[in-house]
Amino acid sequence: MDSQNTTPTTFSSHKMQDAPTAMADSHSVTKRLQSELMQLMMSNVPGISAFPVSDSNLCQWTGTISGPEGTFYEGLTYKISMTFPPNYPYHAPVIRFVSPMWHPNVDMSGNICLDILKEKWSAIYNVQTILLSLQSLLGEPNNASPLNAQAADLWDGNPAEYKRLMMTHYKDIGEINDE
Amino acid sequence: MVQEGELPTVAVEHDPDQLDDLTILRLTQEIKDVEASKNPLVGDFKPISVLLDEYKDATFRSKIKALGGGNAGYRPVRGDGNCAWRAFAFRYFELLSKLSKEDIEASSKFLLSRTGILDAAGYSETGYIDFVEETSNLFQKLPDMTPEQLVSEFNNAEVSSAIIVHFRLLAAAYIKTHADDYLPFIDDGEGADISEYCNRNIEAFSVEADHLALSALVNSMTTVDLGVVYMDRSAGDEAIVHNFFPTESTVEVDPPSLKIDLLYRPGHYDIFYK
Numbered sequence: 001m002d003s004q005n006t007t008p009t010t011f012s013s014h015k016m017q018d019a020p021t022a023m024a025d026s027h028s029v030t031k032r033l034q035s036e037l038m039q040l041m042m043s044n045v046p047g048i049s050a051f052p053v054s055d056s057n058l059c060q061w062t063g064t065i066s067g068p069e070g071t072f073y074e075g076l077t078y079k080i081s082m083t084f085p086p087n088y089p090y091h092a093p094v095i096r097f098v099s100p101m102w103h104p105n106v107d108m109s110g111n112i113c114l115d116i117l118k119e120k121w122s123a124i125y126n127v128q129t130i131l132l133s134l135q136s137l138l139g140e141p142n143n144a145s146p147l148n149a150q151a152a153d154l155w156d157g158n159p160a161e162y163k164r165l166m167m168t169h170y171k172d173i174g175e176i177n178d179e
Numbered sequence: 180m181v182q183e184g185e186l187p188t189v190a191v192e193h194d195p196d197q198l199d200d201l202t203i204l205r206l207t208q209e210i211k212d213v214e215a216s217k218n219p220l221v222g223d224f225k226p227i228s229v230l231l232d233e234y235k236d237a238t239f240r241s242k243i244k245a246l247g248g249g250n251a252g253y254r255p256v257r258g259d260g261n262c263a264w265r266a267f268a269f270r271y272f273e274l275l276s277k278l279s280k281e282d283i284e285a286s287s288k289f290l291l292s293r294t295g296i297l298d299a300a301g302y303s304e305t306g307y308i309d310f311v312e313e314t315s316n317l318f319q320k321l322p323d324m325t326p327e328q329l330v331s332e333f334n335n336a337e338v339s340s341a342i343i344v345h346f347r348l349l350a351a352a353y354i355k356t357h358a359d360d361y362l363p364f365i366d367d368g369e370g371a372d373i374s375e376y377c378n379r380n381i382e383a384f385s386v387e388a389d390h391l392a393l394s395a396l397v398n399s400m401t402t403v404d405l406g407v408v409y410m411d412r413s414a415g416d417e418a419i420v421h422n423f424f425p426t427e428s429t430v431e432v433d434p435p436s437l438k439i440d441l442l443y444r445p446g447h448y449d450i451f452y453k
Contacts, residue, residue, distance in 0.1 A: 028337045032309065039305065060201060083200035086208055090340045090384050094200040122382035123344045124306040 260385035313341030
């Protein structure tokens with residue numbers, strides 16, 4: 001990780017582990033997440049996937065997103081973590097990139113600035129709409145309010161340099177899983 | 180368990196640098212639970228005179244007195260950004276609960292038939308079905324419920340949140356299917372986007388209802404007249420009442436019409452009883 005770009009943040013751990021104090025999940029969030037898992041498996045949308053980390057805790061998922069064709073991220077695959085609150089879907093899950101992600105709207109800890117995960121969150125969104133929104137964010141960043149200003153500047157200013165710097169941060173998903 | 184009046188001791192138990200997402204969510208929830216124990220989602224009826232204890236301001240006091248004594252009162256609703264929606268939905272079911280089983284069934288049938296405008300507005304069934312089902316469940320239980328049970332049902336966040344989402348979607352769908360009527364009010368001079376407006380102001384959970392949202396909700400339901408009593412600092416000895424009437428009336432079935440009154444104080448809605 002590039003230390004000079006580290007943002008001040010309280011989130012430092014990317015490890016996917018079962019928290020020792022697993023949240024008591026309510027009946028309806030469990031039911032909802034099970035049905036979302038079913039829908040996701042049945043619809044089988046290419047380029048995105050997500051599933052619970054373990055059978056014992058349905059509120060912690062891991063997912064993958066492939067970069068859309070024709071973007072800097074084409075051919076690359078990124079791992080994300082999804083943590084669902086007990087009052088999901090009335091409140092948004094916490095989503096972050098576990099893979100190092102160099103993008104205008106993602107900070108060095110993997111935190112994502114995306115309106116539908118914040119003030120525009122609605123209970124009609126689901127895992128699939130989140131994954132698809134994240135996938136389109138890769139090709140269509142919001143450069144007006146960047147977390148990574150350098151990436152935002154280079155996006156239009158110097159595409160070749162953007163691609164080069166982005167690739168220096170990229171880690172193959174196989175390496176991530178081994179961490 | 181966190182005792183009432185005591186905040187979770189975040190700083191002592193957890194090093195902020197070591198918090199994972201799950202712990203953060205759990206701690207956030209504990210803080211909310213403490214708040215919730217102080218203010219139920221839907222509270223008990225209070226006589227209007229209780230409000231006099233809250234205000235020293237002469238304008239407020241004269242307006243409160245003008246609301247009347249006797250049976251006038253209000254029911255506080257938690258100020259969590261959903262208050263207008265929750266107040267409206269609770270009062271809707273409370274009024275229906277006093278009607279005959281046949282009238283409840285007719286109202287249920289009619290409201291559920293309005294799901295058609297969700298389809299017309301482009302919402303997918305898998306997206307809205309869970310919320311509409313919760314409304315449908317409550318309709319079925321309603322004829323046998325006591326007033327206390329209805330209050331308790333609405334204090335179950337899973338139930339009332341689902342119903343709020345259903346009602347929010349009805350309002351948003353009405354705006355989307357009547358875009359020409361609403362566009363002039365949404366346009367801020369920089370080009371308006373109906374879909375963006377609905378997403379940001381109506382579909383988004385915990386965003387307060389604005390004037391357009393209430394108008395759209397009343398229009399989407401077609402069987403409810405809404406009166407909002409504005410208890411603010413504006414001049415006058417009596418609170419101004421703003422009425423919302425549905426522009427389309429119901430024809431094909433005949434559910435009873437209802438009149439809902441809300442009490443608005445800047446930034447917050449409670450249920451008003453005349």
